[in-house]
Amino acid sequence: MKTIKVGLIGFGTIGSGVIKVLAERRSWLKEKSGLDIELALVCDKDLKARRPVKVGKGLLTKDVGKILYNPEINIVVELIGGVHPAKDIILEAIRQGKGVVTANKALLAEAGQEIFEIAAKCGVAVGFEASVGGGIPIIRALKDGFVANRLDAIYGIINGTTNFILTKMEDEGLDFKDALRIAQAKGYAEANPALDISGRDSAHKLAILAYLGFGAAAKPDAVYAEGIKDIDRADIQYAGELGYAVKLLAIAKRSGDRLEMRVHPTLLKKDHLIANVKGVYNAIVVKGDLAGEQLFYGEGAGRYPTASAVISDIVDIAKGVAGPVRLGQGRLIKGIADMDKIRSRHYIRLSCADKPGVLKLIAGVLARHRISIASVTQKEKLHGRVVPIVMMTHEALESAVSGAIKEVARLSALKGKVVRIRIED
Amino acid sequence: MKTIKVGLIGFGTIGSGVIKVLAERRSWLKEKSGLDIELALVCDKDLKARRPVKVGKGLLTKDVGKILYNPEINIVVELIGGVHPAKDIILEAIRQGKGVVTANKALLAEAGQEIFEIAAKCGVAVGFEASVGGGIPIIRALKDGFVANRLDAIYGIINGTTNFILTKMEDEGLDFKDALRIAQAKGYAEANPALDISGRDSAHKLAILAYLGFGAAAKPDAVYAEGIKDIDRADIQYAGELGYAVKLLAIAKRSGDRLEMRVHPTLLKKDHLIANVKGVYNAIVVKGDLAGEQLFYGEGAGRYPTASAVISDIVDIAKGVAGPVRLGQGRLIKGIADMDKIRSRHYIRLSCADKPGVLKLIAGVLARHRISIASVTQKEKLHGRVVPIVMMTHEALESAVSGAIKEVARLSALKGKVVRIRIED
Numbered sequence: 001m002k003t004i005k006v007g008l009i010g011f012g013t014i015g016s017g018v019i020k021v022l023a024e025r026r027s028w029l030k031e032k033s034g035l036d037i038e039l040a041l042v043c044d045k046d047l048k049a050r051r052p053v054k055v056g057k058g059l060l061t062k063d064v065g066k067i068l069y070n071p072e073i074n075i076v077v078e079l080i081g082g083v084h085p086a087k088d089i090i091l092e093a094i095r096q097g098k099g100v101v102t103a104n105k106a107l108l109a110e111a112g113q114e115i116f117e118i119a120a121k122c123g124v125a126v127g128f129e130a131s132v133g134g135g136i137p138i139i140r141a142l143k144d145g146f147v148a149n150r151l152d153a154i155y156g157i158i159n160g161t162t163n164f165i166l167t168k169m170e171d172e173g174l175d176f177k178d179a180l181r182i183a184q185a186k187g188y189a190e191a192n193p194a195l196d197i198s199g200r201d202s203a204h205k206l207a208i209l210a211y212l213g214f215g216a217a218a219k220p221d222a223v224y225a226e227g228i229k230d231i232d233r234a235d236i237q238y239a240g241e242l243g244y245a246v247k248l249l250a251i252a253k254r255s256g257d258r259l260e261m262r263v264h265p266t267l268l269k270k271d272h273l274i275a276n277v278k279g280v281y282n283a284i285v286v287k288g289d290l291a292g293e294q295l296f297y298g299e300g301a302g303r304y305p306t307a308s309a310v311i312s313d314i315v316d317i318a319k320g321v322a323g324p325v326r327l328g329q330g331r332l333i334k335g336i337a338d339m340d341k342i343r344s345r346h347y348i349r350l351s352c353a354d355k356p357g358v359l360k361l362i363a364g365v366l367a368r369h370r371i372s373i374a375s376v377t378q379k380e381k382l383h384g385r386v387v388p389i390v391m392m393t394h395e396a397l398e399s400a401v402s403g404a405i406k407e408v409a410r411l412s413a414l415k416g417k418v419v420r421i422r423i424e425d
Numbered sequence: 426m427k428t429i430k431v432g433l434i435g436f437g438t439i440g441s442g443v444i445k446v447l448a449e450r451r452s453w454l455k456e457k458s459g460l461d462i463e464l465a466l467v468c469d470k471d472l473k474a475r476r477p478v479k480v481g482k483g484l485l486t487k488d489v490g491k492i493l494y495n496p497e498i499n500i501v502v503e504l505i506g507g508v509h510p511a512k513d514i515i516l517e518a519i520r521q522g523k524g525v526v527t528a529n530k531a532l533l534a535e536a537g538q539e540i541f542e543i544a545a546k547c548g549v550a551v552g553f554e555a556s557v558g559g560g561i562p563i564i565r566a567l568k569d570g571f572v573a574n575r576l577d578a579i580y581g582i583i584n585g586t587t588n589f590i591l592t593k594m595e596d597e598g599l600d601f602k603d604a605l606r607i608a609q610a611k612g613y614a615e616a617n618p619a620l621d622i623s624g625r626d627s628a629h630k631l632a633i634l635a636y637l638g639f640g641a642a643a644k645p646d647a648v649y650a651e652g653i654k655d656i657d658r659a660d661i662q663y664a665g666e667l668g669y670a671v672k673l674l675a676i677a678k679r680s681g682d683r684l685e686m687r688v689h690p691t692l693l694k695k696d697h698l699i700a701n702v703k704g705v706y707n708a709i710v711v712k713g714d715l716a717g718e719q720l721f722y723g724e725g726a727g728r729y730p731t732a733s734a735v736i737s738d739i740v741d742i743a744k745g746v747a748g749p750v751r752l753g754q755g756r757l758i759k760g761i762a763d764m765d766k767i768r769s770r771h772y773i774r775l776s777c778a779d780k781p782g783v784l785k786l787i788a789g790v791l792a793r794h795r796i797s798i799a800s801v802t803q804k805e806k807l808h809g810r811v812v813p814i815v816m817m818t819h820e821a822l823e824s825a826v827s828g829a830i831k832e833v834a835r836l837s838a839l840k841g842k843v844v845r846i847r848i849e850d
Contacts, residue, residue: 017715021573021715025573028573028575029572029573031751031752032572032573032751032752033572033751034749034751129570134716135570135713135715135716135717135719136716136719137562137565137566137569137570137571140562140565140566140569140570141562141565141566144562144565144737144740144741145554145560145562145565145733145734145737146562146733146737147454147457147458147736147737147740148446148450148453148454148732148733148736148737148740149733150453271701273701273722276696276698276701283720288560288733289729290442290446290560290729290730290732290733291559291560291561291723291724291729291730291733291734292560292723292724292727292729292730293723293724294560294561294721294722294723294724295708295720295721295722295723296719296720296721296722297698297719297720297721297722298716298717298718298719298720299716299717299718299719302717304714304715304716304717305715305716305717307573307715308570308571308573308574308713308715308716309570309716311572311573312569312570312571312572312573315569315572315573316569319748320746321745321746321747321748322746323744323746324459326456326457326458326459327456327457
């Protein structure tokens with residue numbers, strides 16, 4: 001039986017999971033793969049930290065070169081995250097002819113195309129199933145399962161932290177800040193939660209999915225990202241009364257020869273497949289012209305789900321069945337759609353003074369911007385004389401809604417900021 | 426660029442889809458796979474039928490040998506269905522060193538293990554993504570994505586016809602017979618719908634999933650299968666009032682060293698992930714010890730979803746990345762669990778005479794069989810003096826429930842048959 005030697009860089013949460021499973025399931029993986037997959041070396045800059053799994057001293061090093069330039073090592077697993085020095089490490093591993101497995105969404109969003117092209121030239125494979133959706137085999141599905149399909153859309157909930165927070169707000173009526181604090185206490189949110197709650201993490205993952213699904217090599221900064229920190233529990237309540245849930249959606253959608261790429265809080269009808277995705281779970285919908293609409297759901301992060309994905313990549317590369325990343329749809333997409341030109345329905349919440357004629361003024365502004373109103377609800381007064389008004393619009397141009405909101409916000413009857421949440425039907 | 430020649434056997438609904446897509450997307454698939462996939466020959470016993478796609482006369486044959494013994498053909502696609510002559514055709518193709526792609530669930534359920542073993546010996550791959558769940562990449566997920574996982578359960582809705590019928594009954598209050606008639610008119614159900622509505626089709630697919638997921642080589646006849654023809658719209662209504670939907674579930678669940686394998690109508694809480702799967706859609710849940718609970722959802726049948734899966738297999742085999750089917754969990758499972766020994770909660774509907782003391786008699790029988798009752802609801806009278814009583818039990822042994830129902834049915838106060846539906850929580 002052939003032995004495949006693995007060098008692992010980054011002995012953190014996921015690294016510990018991968019090391020534990022590789023050790024405990026070695027004979028299991030032999031049966032499943034026909035190969036003996038051996039953990040040969042583990043590299044981390046800190047060898048003294050306490051970890052939930054023991055590794056023999058001889059297997060530990062601080063010197064990444066001991067992995068990169070060890071001719072016996074076949075596969076390098078990069079789990080340190082971030083762009084630097086992960087990018088240099090991965091590129092050097094590729095140049096040394098080693099297969100690479102990574103969970104590094106920030107790096108792949110930033111430099112995926114460059115990495116995949118160099119890997120293809122060097123004839124080695126890069127596995128990145130763990131970079132999006134934890135243990136959900138969404139990368140495999142897009143690369144292989146949908147190979148014959150022209151995709152129309154990929155969208156979903158791809159950040160567990162924000163979904164946990166929104167779930168807490170919805171189910172328990174909490175404020176954003178309190179829900180965030182619970183997420184932090186549970187280890188679902190970082191001490192500095194900016195990457196998650198700003199939608200940037202979802203944008204990274206969306207860039208990877210869109211690259212695979214549409215051949216669209218968008219830098220993550222080109223993805224419109226709006227986070228959840230301005231979502232008020234009142235909005236979740238009002239949306240609920242109208243039959244909608246509020247979710248942070250990442251959306252890549254073909255619109256002619258352009259690709260809409262956007263991350264923002266979204267109202268979804270409660271009977272929509274992914275409106276009931278709760279807690280840290282992820283759910284991704286892929287719409288292909290042959291296969292139709294498919295949904296993939298599972299834990300989007302965590303030590304063992306992610307380790308499960310990392311090991312599935314190790315096994316595929318070990319078996320030599322992980323080919324280069326090939327894109328077939330690049331020519332269909334000429335660029336990223338201008339955010340101002342997308343069209344969607346909107347939920348708009350206004351805080352108004354309780355005076356006659358206010359609604360007429362607001363309606364007048366919307367009409368001038370050619371925004372047609374589907375429903376208006378005036379809610380119970382909140383603070384003193386402030387009356388919340390919730391409007392649902394028909395489909396309207398993004399720039400028109402932005403313009404109208406700017407104008408409405410200047411009305412003297414308006415108290416507090418105007419909340420705007422896009423609706424997907 | 427290497428050319429891969431495909432011979433297709435069975436020019437029916439799915440065959441037409443595969444032929445059309447292979448022709449129209451040849452250059453697309455070149456980009457995606459780096460290979461030129463050419464449809465070399467199509468075999469069918471009827472060459473005169475009208476079909477939605479044209480094939481040049483030179484590409485058509487009635488002689489299957491022209492495909493099997495053509496040394497230029499690399500991959501044989503079998504789409505005729507049924508065990509004979511499909512089995513002999515597939516085995517001969519394998520012996521001739523050709524890769525095989527099939528959507529034949531009946532054959533794989535019956536003889537999958539034999540076919541996979543011979544294929545492994547001959548060093549050729551067998552692709553069967555299309556055999557379960559239409560275009561949903563569930564086979565890939567189980568073979569590759571979950572490779573490191575010990576599975577706890579695979580369950581779901583894997584027959585679109587019955588789910589369509591149950592959905593019509595639930596949403597429109599139709600009788601089974603009327604809903605079936607609509608399914609037939611829409612082409613979702615065959616003129617003879619027995620295979621679908623008896624649960625046997627689901628049992629075939631479950632046998633395939635359980636083989637991959639648990640290494641359990643169960644003949645489809647060893648899978649307990651109970652269909653939907655005895656489901657009354659009253660049961661769907663009563664279940665709904667209790668917060669449940671009725672779905673035909675296929676369940677493979679590890680119970681110690683035994684595997685429960687069963688197909689039957691099942692009550693699922695309405696907020697369960699798959700309780701809202703409507704129409705001809707399929708949804709499969711896989712529970713792994715590392716990856717956690719994952720859900721795969723999509724169109725479970727149809728020309729193009731199935732063609733999408735067939736072509737994904739053709740591409741994988743063409744690229745040489747489709748390895749043999751390897752099982753790692755066979756040793757964990759010592760056999761199929763005895764149906765009498767499974768434990769579950771039950772919904773039981775009794776039609777009783779409207780006389781005092783009946784409930785006491787029934788409760789006495791259940792108590793003697795050690796079945797504990799969670800709730801009892803007496804419904805409005807249905808026909809004349811018949812009163813429906815709906816009981817929800819706590820978890821109870823299958824054989825105890827069977828025994829109790831047999832005894833209750835003999836009570837003189839009982840009118841009409843006792844309906845029993847298992848509950849999964």
